[in-house]
Amino acid sequence: MAAVTAQPQVDLREPKGWRRTRNRAATVAMYLAFVVVIVPLGFVLYTVIAKGASIISWSFLTSPIPVNVAPPGVGGMGPAVLGTIEITALATAIAVPLGVLGAIYLNEYGGRGPLARFIAFMADVMTGVPSIIMGLFIFTIWVLHFGYSGLAGAFALGCLMLPIVIQSSHEMLKLVPNSLREASYALGATKARVTVTVVLPAAIGGIVSGSLLAVARAAGETAPLLFTILTVTTANPNVFSGANTALSTEIFANADQPFLGAQARGWGAALTLVAIAFILMIAARLVTARFARYQH
Amino acid sequence: MDHPEPKVAETELPEPTAQQQPREAAVFERPGAEVFKTKNVSIYYGSFRAVTDVSLDIYEHEITAFIGPSGCGKTTVLRTLNRMNDLVTGARVEGDVEYRGASLYAKGVSPIAVRRRIGMVFQKPNPFPKSIYDNVAYGPRVNGEHKKSRLDEIVERSLRHAVLWDEVKDRLHKSGLGLSGGQAQRLCIARTLAVEPDVVLMDEPCSALDPIATGRIENLLREIKSRYTIVIVTHNMQQATRVSDRTAFYSVLRDDKNDTRTGVLVEYGPTRQIFEDPRDSRTQAYVTGRMG
Numbered sequence: 020m021a022a023v024t025a026q027p028q029v030d031l032r033e034p035k036g037w038r039r040t041r042n043r044a045a046t047v048a049m050y051l052a053f054v055v056v057i058v059p060l061g062f063v064l065y066t067v068i069a070k071g072a073s074i075i076s077w078s079f080l081t082s083p084i085p086v087n088v089a090p091p092g093v094g095g096m097g098p099a100v101l102g103t104i105e106i107t108a109l110a111t112a113i114a115v116p117l118g119v120l121g122a123i124y125l126n127e128y129g130g131r132g133p134l135a136r137f138i139a140f141m142a143d144v145m146t147g148v149p150s151i152i153m154g155l156f157i158f159t160i161w162v163l164h165f166g167y168s169g170l171a172g173a174f175a176l177g178c179l180m181l182p183i184v185i186q187s188s189h190e191m192l193k194l195v196p197n198s199l200r201e202a203s204y205a206l207g208a209t210k211a212r213v214t215v216t217v218v219l220p221a222a223i224g225g226i227v228s229g230s231l232l233a234v235a236r237a238a239g240e241t242a243p244l245l246f247t248i249l250t251v252t253t254a255n256p257n258v259f260s261g262a263n264t265a266l267s268t269e270i271f272a273n274a275d276q277p278f279l280g281a282q283a284r285g286w287g288a289a290l291t292l293v294a295i296a297f298i299l300m301i302a303a304r305l306v307t308a309r310f311a312r313y314q315h
Numbered sequence: 316m317d318h319p320e321p322k323v324a325e326t327e328l329p330e331p332t333a334q335q336q337p338r339e340a341a342v343f344e345r346p347g348a349e350v351f352k353t354k355n356v357s358i359y360y361g362s363f364r365a366v367t368d369v370s371l372d373i374y375e376h377e378i379t380a381f382i383g384p385s386g387c388g389k390t391t392v393l394r395t396l397n398r399m400n401d402l403v404t405g406a407r408v409e410g411d412v413e414y415r416g417a418s419l420y421a422k423g424v425s426p427i428a429v430r431r432r433i434g435m436v437f438q439k440p441n442p443f444p445k446s447i448y449d450n451v452a453y454g455p456r457v458n459g460e461h462k463k464s465r466l467d468e469i470v471e472r473s474l475r476h477a478v479l480w481d482e483v484k485d486r487l488h489k490s491g492l493g494l495s496g497g498q499a500q501r502l503c504i505a506r507t508l509a510v511e512p513d514v515v516l517m518d519e520p521c522s523a524l525d526p527i528a529t530g531r532i533e534n535l536l537r538e539i540k541s542r543y544t545i546v547i548v549t550h551n552m553q554q555a556t557r558v559s560d561r562t563a564f565y566s567v568l569r570d571d572k573n574d575t576r577t578g579v580l581v582e583y584g585p586t587r588q589i590f591e592d593p594r595d596s597r598t599q600a601y602v603t604g605r606m607g
């Protein structure tokens with residue numbers, strides 16, 4: 020038994036031929052796709068930062084919007100910053116609770132019942148509705164009767180956010196393993212209790228970060244606000260009544276101006292909006308990490 | 316914890332001699348009260364009849380083992396005993412299931428109330444993504460206990476009962492998901508014991524565990540059976556002989572003509588009789604390893 024038999028040569032290198040070629044081709048294609056995606060994104064960010072950075076300052080974020088002919092150094096976008104924050108916050112307050120409750124109904128209560136299927140179907144349809152239609156819809160049912168206001172804008176943005184929140188929350192709730200629900204039921208918990216103490220905590224990280232992404236998306240929307248807030252230059256701290264303004268619609272209004280000052284303020288507003296979206300996305304990441312604490 | 320040691324000890328291990336001889340003859344001549352009486356119970360998943368005509372009585376302060384080949388309906392019968400199958404859409408029960416004289420499936424019976432008395436430990440450890448402490452305190456909180464000192468006491472006592480206390484007492488507020496498989500299963504047992512149920516149903520609680528952890532859980536079962544009634548599903552025949560007083564052997568009945576299969580209760584009796592002197596040839600074949 021002590022005799023050492025000669026081992027046959029083992030070749031552990033990557034096999035030659037068509038398989039290797041295919042592998043290489045796929046790898047190259049993936050890198051190319053990555054570059055194709057990342058380059059335009061890089062250009063957009065670069066342009067916004069290059070054109071907007073010079074004008075951004077604390078006073079830009081807080082000063083009133085001047086007349087269009089005013090040079091770049093005068094005034095700022097204060098009313099638009101205020102408007103974006105109030106309108107988006109109100110839209111969030113409307114859409115997130117409603118969307119999360121809807122998702123809970125879909126996943127925990129509705130089963131495969133007709134109402135649940137109807138809600139899921141409507142949420143699918145709503146994601147496909149162009150955002151300008153949301154604006155027109157609110158214009159017809161609200162603005163025509165009660166006038167322009169931040170509230171009307173928030174309704175339009177809320178309509179836009181609602182299906183996103185429903186769908187992302189629904190996906191998160193689906194990921195909660197059934198074994199956790201059963202463990203809770205086996206201890207004598209009611210369905211409401213199971214939902215509140217087991218299902219929601221297990222999914223909350225995903226729900227919050229999904230909602231934050233919906234907020235980021237809504238904060239940048241222009242079309243739903245065009246017919247709902249009017250876009251005025253004065254600050255309106257009352258989000259519930261009177262015409263208002265927002266960063267996105269100010270970009271729209273300033274971009275086609277012939278005046279250098281207005282154009283510069285448009286770029287400043289663009290950079291501010293990108294920064295807000297960026298902050299919200301980082302917050303989403305942090306929230307996910309924070310709630311993952313007990314998950315491993 | 317700040318409460319005195321004896322408090323824990325007094326509820327912990329009762330006289331050890333009784334546990335060392337679980338299959339004492341006297342037990343079977345004068346069994347305790349029936350906790351469950353099932354008569355001609357058939358269980359369906361949609362139109363599929365998973366289990367047919369199961370009739371058996373389960374006695375107080377005994378450990379009853381369910382054995383049988385995979386797919387014969389052990390889990391299905393077990394989940395019928397605390398209405399867990401209500402959570403499966405399409406699941407349906409026919410026949411009588413009585414728990415301490417009350418019909419479990421009668422109109423007006425709340426599955427919530429049933430499950431507060433009849434707890435369950437699952438095959439796969441399923442701790443909540445919460446701290447160890449909150450896992451154990453979950454059941455008591457569901458039942459309305461919110462006093463910190465009481466909860467501390469219950470958590471410690473339950474973890475001691477589940478032989479987990481020494482391993483986790485320094486990390487009670489760390490995640491329950493950070494435990495090993497065996498520790499997680501003992502955490503789940505502690506969580507079930509924390510609500511002081513009347514009956515503990517266990518579905519293959521040791522299938523993911525090594526022999527040492529399995530031994531610990533078996534000792535635990537022997538220790539707690541003077542206060543609980545336990546029904547355990549197991550694939551491990553030695554385990555059934557080691558811990559159980561009575562054994563129910565289930566099998567699959569095939570009907571080749573109609574191409575259907577259903578689970579049936581083949582034989583039920585004192586564990587020693589089932590393993591040493593089975594009345595049915597199918598039981599004999601299974602316990603001697605010639606089938607299944």
Ligand SMILES: Nc1ncnc2c1ncn2[C@@H]1O[C@H](COP(=O)(O)OP(=O)(O)OP(=O)(O)O)[C@@H](O)[C@H]1O
Pocket residue numbers: 360363365383384385386387388389390391392403578
């Ligand atoms: N939720 C379900 N829906 C439909 N059929 C089911 C469901 N659960 C179990 N069954 C079927 O019921 C039968 C009995 O299953 P059960 O899980 O009770 O078997 P078991 O004896 O516990 O098997 P094992 O030893 O593999 O755990 C099987 O044929 C199974 O496919």
Ligand SMILES: [Mg+2]
Pocket residue numbers: 389390391518548
């Ligand atoms: Mg099973």
